[in-house]
Amino acid sequence: MRESVIEIRNLYKSFGDNDVLRGVDLDLYKGENLVVLGKSGSGKSVLIKILVQLLKQDEGYIKILGKDLSKLNLRELNQLRLKIGFAFQASALYDSMTVRENLEFPLTRNVKNLSRKEIDYKVERLLDSVGLPNTINQMPSELSGGQKKRIGVARTLILNPEIMFYDEPTAGLDPITCIDINNLINQVREEYKTSSIVITHDLTCAKVTGDRMAVLVKGQFKAVGSFEDVFENASDPNIKSFYDYNFIK
Amino acid sequence: MKDKRPVLSKKLDNFFRGLADAFAFVKRFFQEVWFPPYEFKEILRQCYEIGYRSLPLISLTGFIIGIVFTNQSRPSLAEFGATSWLPALISIAVVRALGPLVTALIAAGKVGSSIGAELGSMKVTEQIDAMEVSAINPFKYLVITRTLATTFMIPVLVMYTDFVALMGSFINVNQNELVSLSTFFVQVFESISFLDIFSSVIKSLVFGFTIGIVGCYKGYNSTKGTEGVGQAANSSVVMSMFLIFIEELLALQIVNAIRYA
Numbered sequence: 284m285r286e287s288v289i290e291i292r293n294l295y296k297s298f299g300d301n302d303v304l305r306g307v308d309l310d311l312y313k314g315e316n317l318v319v320l321g322k323s324g325s326g327k328s329v330l331i332k333i334l335v336q337l338l339k340q341d342e343g344y345i346k347i348l349g350k351d352l353s354k355l356n357l358r359e360l361n362q363l364r365l366k367i368g369f370a371f372q373a374s375a376l377y378d379s380m381t382v383r384e385n386l387e388f389p390l391t392r393n394v395k396n397l398s399r400k401e402i403d404y405k406v407e408r409l410l411d412s413v414g415l416p417n418t419i420n421q422m423p424s425e426l427s428g429g430q431k432k433r434i435g436v437a438r439t440l441i442l443n444p445e446i447m448f449y450d451e452p453t454a455g456l457d458p459i460t461c462i463d464i465n466n467l468i469n470q471v472r473e474e475y476k477t478s479s480i481v482i483t484h485d486l487t488c489a490k491v492t493g494d495r496m497a498v499l500v501k502g503q504f505k506a507v508g509s510f511e512d513v514f515e516n517a518s519d520p521n522i523k524s525f526y527d528y529n530f531i532k
Numbered sequence: 533m534k535d536k537r538p539v540l541s542k543k544l545d546n547f548f549r550g551l552a553d554a555f556a557f558v559k560r561f562f563q564e565v566w567f568p569p570y571e572f573k574e575i576l577r578q579c580y581e582i583g584y585r586s587l588p589l590i591s592l593t594g595f596i597i598g599i600v601f602t603n604q605s606r607p608s609l610a611e612f613g614a615t616s617w618l619p620a621l622i623s624i625a626v627v628r629a630l631g632p633l634v635t636a637l638i639a640a641g642k643v644g645s646s647i648g649a650e651l652g653s654m655k656v657t658e659q660i661d662a663m664e665v666s667a668i669n670p671f672k673y674l675v676i677t678r679t680l681a682t683t684f685m686i687p688v689l690v691m692y693t694d695f696v697a698l699m700g701s702f703i704n705v706n707q708n709e710l711v712s713l714s715t716f717f718v719q720v721f722e723s724i725s726f727l728d729i730f731s732s733v734i735k736s737l738v739f740g741f742t743i744g745i746v747g748c749y750k751g752y753n754s755t756k757g758t759e760g761v762g763q764a765a766n767s768s769v770v771m772s773m774f775l776i777f778i779e780e781l782l783a784l785q786i787v788n789a790i791r792y793a
Contacts, residue, residue, distance in 0.1 A: 335665045337661050361667035362667070364664075364666070365666075367665065369661075369665040371658045371661070371662060373657055373658060375657060375658040375659050375662035377654075378657075378659070388668070389666035392569075393668070438666075442666070
């Protein structure tokens with residue numbers, strides 16, 4: 284039996300009268316890339332924000348790396364957060380800091396007694412691995428969209444997470460840069476042995492990076508399985524139209 | 533499922549929820565300010581941004597206030613042949629009310645709006661969320677540092693404004709009444725008491741805290757994307773100024789009660 288690193292059961296979340304998640308059940312297995320697909324506003328980002336408790340669920344049970352989120356105090360939650368990397372849709376780089384300072388910031392605040400040499404080594408190695416060693420002294424405003432995404436991923440990797448969340452990693456990027464980002468997601472899994480949830484509505488990204496797909500429709504997962512299982516014989520009109528649009532049928 | 537019916541009405545519910553959020557924000561400040569990490573480097577950086585970068589505007593305003601207020605007061609005093617009281621009148625007005633109030637209002641406009649916009653922009657671009665998921669306390673790093681910096685720097689700026697305004701006043705008095713610098717300042721210091729200076733400093737600390745915490749609260753809770761950033765900056769200024777006037781009124785009652793007790 285495969286080991287679950289994340290278990291979600293009966294998850295509900297609403298904003299005012301808008302019910303975004305209506306009884307979501309999902310598992311993320313160790314070492315897999317799970318792609319969560321859905322239309323804009325279907326609650327994909329809300330789901331991963333609940334998983335790091337940036338938002339609180341109305342109801343439901345969530346277990347991450349064996350820890351029940353509802354039973355954690357803030358200190359324990361922060362310990363858990365250190366094992367989770369979150370790559371934001373708009374990269375969320377600190378715009379008053381250079382790339383170096385962006386990468387150092389989570390490291391120096393969470394890992395004590397690191398020498399200057401160790402910090403520099405970690406930062407330079409990560410920038411090398413995302414292919415941007417020359418940006419180290421640049422400000423975020425001087426970077427392109429694709430570069431910002433890569434630096435955003437590098438910043439989360441500096442704490443060696445076990446789980447990665449990617450929120451719309453290819454949104455707003457040109458097709459060539461999308462390929463680079465998709466390759467980076469696969470490279471991160473290989474190098475850092477992470478389990479990942481990739482939130483996207485880009486089916487190419489889903490097909491290239493995902494082991495399993497989960498399609499969120501009206502606050503519930505309508506289909507979960509491999510790309511072929513979910514899309515090629517889809518009968519649900521929502522899933523079928525999603526596929527047809529992405530592949531221009 | 534959660535019960536979504538309003539308790540009173542939707543508007544009243546939102547008003548009381550907002551009030552409760554604001555109190556919770558201030559309460560959180562006082563709960564967290566005492567405990568490490570203290571972020572001294574960031575506090576110093578903010579002190580520099582808030583204090584040093586406000587000096588040109590504060591200097592100009594203070595100087596002009598000194599000259600204008602002296603000029604406007606002269607005719608009234610001249611009617612009673614009392615122009616020699618100008619230094620005393622100006623010093624009392626500047627130290628007790630004008631210095632703290634004008635500095636705080638300028639800082640609310642310049643610093644409060646900048647804090648509101650900066651934090652609002654960080655909120656809508658998910659930079660605050662990024663800190664939180666990296667197990668960094670954004671409240672400590674962003675809110676406590678900025679609020680402490682405004683709380684410490686506004687009293688310094690107020691004392692500086694007082695000095696510059698008095699210098700402006702001196703130039704005007706010197707030109708018209710041929711009073712020397714030493715005579716002017718002897719009269720200034722004879723007319724103001726310890727209570728005047730002490731109350732001015734305490735008042736300035738409160739004004740500084742208000743500007744910092746309001747700017748941070750509005751920015752930290754900003755929503756609605758870029759439109760929300762503008763709203764956060766604008767409402768920081770409006771709310772800070774409103775609270776500063778209320779605090780000035782309260783401070784006046786308290787100081788007068790002590791003075792005439």
